[in-house]
Amino acid sequence: GAVVSQHPSWVICKSGTSVKIECRSLDFQATTMFWYRQFPKQSLMLMATSNEGSKATYEQGVEKDKFLINHASLTLSTLTVTSAHPEDSSFYICSAYVRDRGENYGYTFGSGTRLTVV
């Protein structure tokens, strides 16, 4: 149980276009979803926190107009990279906190999205 399905797994887009990444909680309700970005050989950096039905909270240095987050339902959170540039190429991963999740002790991760902007 407590699975987060993330799509797409990888995407290549042209510079200047927008890309949407979806994370769905399959068997639980995710009131909060965390979005991370990971550059090669670096750790996961928290970008923003999305809360169902309210505005996302962005970490310092993350452009909210560039990385649009929508959490319109308890099972779906989306991250849209607008006007993508090559420097946005990265591994994006979502995570949800799940109570009483014995094996994962509270957090479950999506499988990640490899974005390449050409």
Added chain:
Amino acid sequence: GQNIDQPTEMTATEGAIVQINCTYQTSGFNGLFWYQQHAGEAPTFLSYNVLDGLEEKGRFSSFLSRSKGYSYLLLKELQMKDSASYLCALFRGYALNFGKGTSLLVTP
């Protein structure tokens, strides 16, 4: 800030024991996680420490000392499949804040 530090890379031999350290500077946190991550994949949970001391789970153990501001992950009987990145992360009742990760290479 939380300044979570880990060694960047480590190499160890199959069958050996390796200890991966994690030091941090923070005023308070609920607990400390250790995750394993293979390239291009999601992190997988290894352990979670709330109290000081050692938590053992099979070949993996994790230790936390709040007073000294450090934790370590101990991997025993190393296997080739243990080659991966190992991330420590602080939990403050909200999102996880990850260290930079340690890339472990297990050699024959």
